[in-house]
Amino acid sequence: MLTLYHCPRARSFRVLWMLEELALAYELKLLPFPPRVHAREYLALNPLGTVPLLLDGAMRMTESSAICQYLARRFSPQALDVAADHPAHPDYLTLLSFGEATLMFPLAIVMRYTRLEAPARQLPQAAEDYKRFFLGRVLALEQLVPAGDYLCAGRFTAADVSVGYALLFAERHGLREELPAWACHYLDRLKERPAFRRALAAEQAQAPS
Numbered sequence: 001m002l003t004l005y006h007c008p009r010a011r012s013f014r015v016l017w018m019l020e021e022l023a024l025a026y027e028l029k030l031l032p033f034p035p036r037v038h039a040r041e042y043l044a045l046n047p048l049g050t051v052p053l054l055l056d057g058a059m060r061m062t063e064s065s066a067i068c069q070y071l072a073r074r075f076s077p078q079a080l081d082v083a084a085d086h087p088a089h090p091d092y093l094t095l096l097s098f099g100e101a102t103l104m105f106p107l108a109i110v111m112r113y114t115r116l117e118a119p120a121r122q123l124p125q126a127a128e129d130y131k132r133f134f135l136g137r138v139l140a141l142e143q144l145v146p147a148g149d150y151l152c153a154g155r156f157t158a159a160d161v162s163v164g165y166a167l168l169f170a171e172r173h174g175l176r177e178e179l180p181a182w183a184c185h186y187l188d189r190l191k192e193r194p195a196f197r198r199a200l201a202a203e204q205a206q207a208p209s
Contacts, residue, residue: 001025001026002026002027003029004026004027004029004055005029005031005035005054006029006031006051006052006203008030008203008204008207009172010052011165012051013165013168013203014052014065014068014099014161015067016028016202017195017196017199018067020195020196020199020202021195022072022075022076022079028202030207031051034049035049035050036049037049046062050062052067065097065099068096068162069081069096069158071158080158081158082152082157082159091151091152091159092152092153092157092158095144095151095159096162099159099162099163100162102137103137103163106131106137107130107134107166107169109126110127110130110134111173113126113127131178134170135175138180141163141183142180145186148189156193164187167186167187167190168187171187
């Protein structure tokens with residue numbers, strides 16, 4: 001049995017989505033955000049106090065994009081994974097990291113300095129600069145996502161989960177109107193996937209009423 005520690009609307013949603021795409025049995029442990037502050041006992045499991053944390057027997061992983069790669073390789077080598085000898089494998093690995101390292105990094109700064117910090121510590125100019133940084137990096141994906149297609153290998157893969165979550169995060173924080181139309185259409189296609197909807201339902205089923 002896989003166990004996922006998750007906060008609603010956090011990066012760990014990537015892993016929850018992957019678990020549903022793969023139809024795997026798992027136990028979901030929902031934590032308040034940020035768990036390092038509101039669930040101090042969690043630090044005994046993950047000293048970073050971050051989510052996700054995925055347990056698979058003795059295996060422990062805490063990086064969302066790496067967990068997507070692990071799950072795809074272990075449980076769907078011919079489906080959500082892209083094999084090492086496939087021509088699209090380098091693009092697949094790049095995009096798995098792109099969703100987190102390139103897209104989420106500026107978004108995290110925008111959120112911190114517009115929403116999480118106290119008013120006296122907010123930095124509107126820095127937030128605006130990093131928002132533009134994010135939007136510029138999104139444009140680099142346009143040639144990869146023709147209408148009706150996914151990012152690589154001509155099919156839905158874990159790379160779409162990684163990048164798709166970053167676009168979802170942007171939408172949830174008020175940036176949808178600034179995304180290019182193709183990115184909105186791509187995100188909307190991802191949100192129609194049954195596994196995406198099941199992941200949302202699983203999260204909401206445990207959320208406090």
